[in-house]
Amino acid sequence: MVDVEHPAPDDRPFLIQVSSLSAVAREAFAVSVAQRYRVWLFVGGAGRTQTVTWEGPYIVGHTGIDTQDAPAMIEAARALDARLRAEHGRGVAGVVCYDEARIVDAAALAAALGLPTSPPEAVARCRDKHATRTALAAADVPQPRSRAVADVPQAVAAAEAIGYPVVIKPRNLAASFGVLRVDAPDGIAAAHAHALSIDLPEEKNRYEAGVLVEEYLDGPEISVDAACFDGRVVPLGVAHKELGFAPAFEEVGHLVDGADPLLRDPDLLAVLTGAHAALGFHTGVTHTELRHSRGVWKVVEVNGRLGGGLIPHLDRLATGVDVNLAAADIAAGRTPELTPGPSRVAAIQFLYPDHDMTIAEIRVDTAALPPEVERAGLLAPTPREVKLPPNGQAWESRIAQIVAVADTEQDCRAALEVAAKAFTVIPATEESAP
Ligand SMILES: Nc1ncnc2c1ncn2[C@@H]1O[C@H](COP(=O)(O)OP(=O)(O)OP(=O)(O)O)[C@@H](O)[C@H]1O
Ligand SMILES: [Mg+2]
Known part of the structure; x- marks a missing residue:
């Protein structure tokens, strides 16, 4: 007698995902989407590896490619689509991307394949904060007054016209990189320099007027x-x-x-x-x-x-x-x-050290985490040096994240407060500090 296994036919549609980022940030996406779709990951680009790590269990294949090169992705996607049609009888159903530095390229890819997307120009309008302001102003959508400036004198003039306090920020970055509130004219030059000092290799857009001065909301x-x-x-x-x-x-x-x-x-x-x-x-x-x-x-x-x-x-x-x-x-x-479904209250809290320091170790007493905690984890390896904002930035200075869910806001916040106490930061001694 011969046993023949018949695997359930997998008729989940195929999706191309452009870039995946880290597991702590995005595994929840992978878990959800893999239930219904076969995900093919496009991975790689400036400063990125073209290999798959934590994504492995959630995807059915990947292509190492520059994920900021839309024409290259379009070519690769057309070939993939043809291959999937030949082998599985169905091609690529859609393109997903949550990586800010790649959303315009992903929209261009979807548009070229005739798949559902907003126009790449609309996505680009979201990315360029000055273009956003211009579009919203034309439609009378409520927003802060805002001006794009090319140098410090223009920034000072813009702040005078708008009135203090103002917010000074890079035109096109994310994660609040380089965004500062300024209360008086003597703070403008430093904030302008700070906004321009943030240079992410990923960021391809460069603007002559690369800084925005805005009314502080x-x-x-x-x-x-x-x-x-x-x-x-x-x-x-x-x-x-x-x-x-x-x-x-x-x-x-x-x-x-x-x-x-x-x-x-x-x-x-x-x-x-x-x-x-x-x-x-x-x-x-x-x-x-x-x-x-x-x-x-x-x-x-x-x-x-x-x-x-x-x-x-x-x-x-x-x-x-x-x-x-x-x-x-x-x-x-x-x-x-x-x-x-039934309403609950969910919250996330990021933890930071009390001051700038070199952290030797972070200890977590998991037994002290209350039952409302849905997940809690460290955000970076130790030992390492941490600088708090505004000198350091979020991704470097956060040491842990805690998610709690409860029936009321009060219970949820109380659980986060208890959970935070389960984390102990051990600073490096001066002798062992680098
Ligand atoms: N005009 C403003 N008035 C008041 N606060 C502002 C203003 N502009 C920005 N901020 C504050 O700075 C934060 C970051 O600004 P913004 O969202 O424009 O930049 P970002 O780098 O894309 O941010 P992120 O990726 O963190 O959302 C905002 O979430 C808000 O708290
Ligand atoms: Mg923002």
Whole structure:
């Protein structure tokens, strides 16, 4: 007798994913999307390896390629599509990308293949914060006054015209790199130099007027993850952002309440819808940051991609809606499933050392983590030197992240507070410090 195994036919559609970033930041995406799609990863580019590590179990193949070279990706994707059609009877259904420095290239790839996407120009308008401002201004969408400047005298003049305090920031970066609040004219030159000093090798766009001077919006900040499809902009999760390290704008935590009335707030929805229409962004998931200033929601920026900081994961814990999967569904031309489940409150807290130091070791007492903690982990290897913002930047200075989920905001925050105490930073002694 011969046993013949019949593997279940795998008819999940194929998606091309452009770049994957780190497991701590993006494994939740991989887990969600692999349930429904066969993911083929395009990986590599300036300063990046072309090899696959943690992504392995979640993908069906990969191509080592410069993921900022759209023409090369288009050629590779056409060949892949032909191969998949020949071998599996179905080609590439969509393109997904959450890597800010690659979203325009990914949109160009999807457009060239005739797959669902917002126009690459609309995605580029999100990336260039000055282009965002210009588009929103033309459509009267509420936002801070903003000017692009090429040098310090222009920055001083812009700040005078706008009125202090102002925010000075690079035109095209992310992760709050180089963003500073300035309260008086004598701070402008240093902030301008700081904004220009941040040079990421990944960042290809260079502008003559590469710095923005903006009206400072006071008031609380939120980010809204929204699904854009069929001419609709549907808010899926509202994250309340906790800021720290002034005059920098470091995001030290986010909280998402599944029952947040802002999810159905008509004024907020009008601003969101207006902003997306002004930018021409109609297909995909976006992450829009806003501040409530003088009674009005004003747009800080629209990121033409999924949010970072595990916010899509918080959305799912709090609302039951899988925002990561929604992004994949929209990319594949499928109507996303947006029916919420029971509401909960989910939050993430990033931990930092108390001051600049060389960290020898970080100890975690896992037994001391309360049951509300959904995940908690270190963000970087030790030993290492840590500089806090504004001198150091988020990705270097964060030492750990904790996610908790509970029935109320109070319980969720209390759990995070207890959990933070489970982490102990051991500084290097002076003798052993480098
Ligand atoms: N005009 C403004 N008024 C008040 N705060 C601002 C303004 N512009 C930026 N900020 C603050 O700085 C943060 C970072 O700015 P912005 O989002 O423009 O840059 P970013 O580098 O793309 O940020 P990130 O990737 O962290 O979202 C904002 O989330 C907000 O807290
Ligand atoms: Mg931002």
